[in-house]
Amino acid sequence: MNIRDLLPSFGSTVDNIDMRTLSVSERAELKKALNERGVLVIREQSLSAAELLEVGRKFGLVEYTVRGDFQHPDVPDVYVISNIVEDGKPLGNPNDGFAWHTDLSFLENPTAFTFLYAIETPPVGANTEFASTQVAYDRLPPAQQDEFDHIRVRHSYEMLHATRRNAAPLSAEELQRMPDVIHPLVRTHPDTARKALYLGLNTSLPVGMDPEEGQKLIEDLMARTTINGPVYSHEWQPGDLVIWDNRLMLHRATDYDKKAYRRLMYRVTVKGERPF
Numbered sequence: 028m029n030i031r032d033l034l035p036s037f038g039s040t041v042d043n044i045d046m047r048t049l050s051v052s053e054r055a056e057l058k059k060a061l062n063e064r065g066v067l068v069i070r071e072q073s074l075s076a077a078e079l080l081e082v083g084r085k086f087g088l089v090e091y092t093v094r095g096d097f098q099h100p101d102v103p104d105v106y107v108i109s110n111i112v113e114d115g116k117p118l119g120n121p122n123d124g125f126a127w128h129t130d131l132s133f134l135e136n137p138t139a140f141t142f143l144y145a146i147e148t149p150p151v152g153a154n155t156e157f158a159s160t161q162v163a164y165d166r167l168p169p170a171q172q173d174e175f176d177h178i179r180v181r182h183s184y185e186m187l188h189a190t191r192r193n194a195a196p197l198s199a200e201e202l203q204r205m206p207d208v209i210h211p212l213v214r215t216h217p218d219t220a221r222k223a224l225y226l227g228l229n230t231s232l233p234v235g236m237d238p239e240e241g242q243k244l245i246e247d248l249m250a251r252t253t254i255n256g257p258v259y260s261h262e263w264q265p266g267d268l269v270i271w272d273n274r275l276m277l278h279r280a281t282d283y284d285k286k287a288y289r290r291l292m293y294r295v296t297v298k299g300e301r302p303f
């Protein structure tokens with residue numbers, strides 16, 4: 028196994044590895060790289076949905092998928108992202124994640140690691156872009172770091188759902204299952220003790236702040252992370268597995284021509300600790 032830097036400040040590329048037969052020492056090395064570098068790009072894999080789930084389980088407790096309608100039919104813990112429709116039924120979620128976010132931040136114990144695996148990919152578009160909120164935090168002046176250390180942020184699935192076009196409103200049961208949660212704006216990574224901003228566009232608003240002012244702060248911190256900071260844009264090929272640590276990374280999807288191309292991706296998410 029070879030691990031190389033992807034960008035100077037974050038991300039690694041991993042070569043010469045078969046994720047189906049990961050040894051204990053390889054797993055420890057990958058976990059260390061993930062904690063420190065935030066994103067791992069692992070090309071040329073050959074994984075079934077069940078094998079992807081097994082990979083996820085080697086990194087922690089796999090979460091249930093929030094949206095039951097896009098579960099893999101045989102492996103329900105695998106979430107399907109796709110624009111393919113078979114027999115009138117969409118295989119997966121065609122349309123999500125275009126705003127910068129961190130996965131499932133609206134849970135009390137949000138996602139630590141996301142495993143995204145490509146089966147079919149369009150020749151252009153449908154990239155996944157990454158930016159580091161740890162790099163963004165490190166670049167803040169110390170006075171602002173102190174100020175932000177004390178801000179708490181409400182994360183809301185309801186707020187995210189409201190941005191989904193043509194989606195049916197959430198049911199009372201869904202709302203009850205997904206209440207808003209409060210997390211610190213600055214969270215500490217449990218393994219490296221490094222601090223990172225923790226926020227998502229369309230999902231988070233600071234507590235105790237005028238909503239307009241709070242929205243402006245989120246947008247400003249977003250811009251500092253994703254415009255002023257380095258961004259890695261992953262161009263997918265079939266067989267690519269990308270793993271990221273949501274505790275220090277933001278990501279978003281870019282669009283593609285859904286009429287011209289097919290896209291099929293499997294996703295597994297591993298639960299993290301309550302942010303602190």
Ligand SMILES: [Fe+2]
Binds near residue numbers: 124
């Ligand atoms: Fe996501």
